[in-house]
Amino acid sequence: MVSAKGGAGTQRRPLRNFIDGEFVDGGLPFEIRNPATGAVHAVAYEADATMIDSAVAAGRRCVDGEWGQMPLVRRRALLAQVAARIEERFDEFLEAEIADTGKPRSMAAHLDIPRGAANFRIFADFIASLPDEAFEMDTPDGGRAINYSVRKPLGVVGVISPWNLPLLLMTWKVAPAMACGNAVVVKPSEETPSTTTLLAEVMNEVGIPAGAFNVVHGFGPGSAGEMITSHPGIRAITFTGETRTGAAIMRSAAATTKALSFELGGKNPAIVFADADFDAAVAGLARAAFLNTGQVCLAPERIYVERPIFDRFVAAMKEKAEALRPGLPDADGTDLGPLISEEHRQKVLEYYRLAIEEGATLVTGGGVPALEGLAAGGYFVEPTIWTGLPQNARVTREEIFGPCCHIAPFDSEEEAIGLANDTDYGLASSVWTRDLSRAHRVGRAMNVGISWVNSWFLRDLRTAFGGAKQSGFGREGGAHSIAFYSEITNICIKV
Helix, strand or coil, X not given: CCCCCCCCCCCCXXXXXXXXXXXXXXXXXEXXXXXXXXXXXXXXXXXXXXXXXXXXXHHHHHHHCHHHHCCHHHHHHHHHHHHHHHHHXXXXXXXXXXXXXXXXHHHHHHXXXXXXXXXXXXXXXXXXXXXXXXXXXXXXXXCEEEEEEEEEECCEEEEECCCCCHHHHHHHHHHHHHHCXXXXXXXXXXXXXXXXXXXXXXXXXXCCCCCCEEECECCCCCCHHHHHHHCCCCCEEEEECCHHHHHHHHHHHHCCCCEEEEXXXXXXXEEECCCCCHHHHHHHHHHHHHHHHHCCXXXXXXXXEEHHHHHHHHHHHHHHHHHCCECCCCCCCCCECCCCCHXXXXXXXXXXXHHHHCCCEEEECCCXXXXXXXXXXXXXXXXXXXXXXCCCCHHHCCCCCCCEEEEEEECCHHHHHHHHHCCCEECEEEEECCCXXXXXXXXXXXXXXXXXECCCCCCCCCCCECCEECCEECCECCHHHHHHCEEEEEEEEEC
């Protein structure tokens, strides 16, 4: 397996496309770098149009044949075996995820890989407990009729997954799609293809029929991503990523009227009232702002704090930010990883510069940490906090996707709600208060898909997950996922 350190002399693992149950040769090679060191650790191969056609055709055959017709009890058992096999090969998945993302080993070991396995087990269990509908009705001739619904697979589903939580967010889509009997064509991010490719090995090991799970590598426009979204043989697209890419996918998919489920960008707010548990709010929002180096779509980049505790809160957040230690994934004390690429680091640093130009007060951070050894080649930035920006500043309105936040004071509940909702996005929010009535009132007032109170990133996987406004549309999780990934046929029988 590839070393997560990605240093000089590390073997470059080949990541081939996986189509119809086999790894196939061909495609233009492109390098995969370890963000913690900047070193190349793997080489993937860009799928061409012929490969995409083959993957879609294989998926269609599988849905029409063994996989789509397989008894639910057998399909569920196979997906449970996928979960078990991921856990058996835990260390390999962990090394692959760390090599692609550079994130601290402790985070990947406790979040990414366990959740990746759990998604298969959860949806394998959930689909067995979901009821169908049945209605009895009177007919015009005085007789009776019975209506009942059956769920069928859509067909071939295109899965375009992001780089920030590669295994977790990919399996969040693949597991329910496959539980419904669909075949999938997965295009992982070109930055983080390793765990998706490794999952293809697992699919074969447990006996998933050839064609049910396909992996194609590549990029967006003019490459595998665009070919998937425009392919007439693909019935649905599920995508997590930035809003502009989502808009491009919508245009590409429109000609073939595909079903779409998008989780897009966010500029998420948090509101801290003076009556909140102060220590819990600081700890929770420091984690929320800086987890995964801020590369979490749910992260609060805008924090509004009631004025009586504002200065104290800013000082406490500064202390939390400055206590974080960037470094290699396995280094003692590392709790802050790199950004995903040098390109993304330059984007984040441009926002760091822009904040000062717009008049921000820099509380802490704002630059690049001084690191030694292999980490000196990594894509690290400092955790950064600002105050003093107006609501219409670009830094307070545009998604940055880095370890940073702007903290602003407010004086009333109504003002806080207005500030929080003053955005083009609507993915998530976080409200902190001990007042039970206010918790319900303000939590409900947030124009978002996910509204947390006195918590963040707390997820029951049966509940609806998705965004509002420019943060996307559609909901996944529990019954919402099953509804998206299946076609309902109503059968009406005259009796």
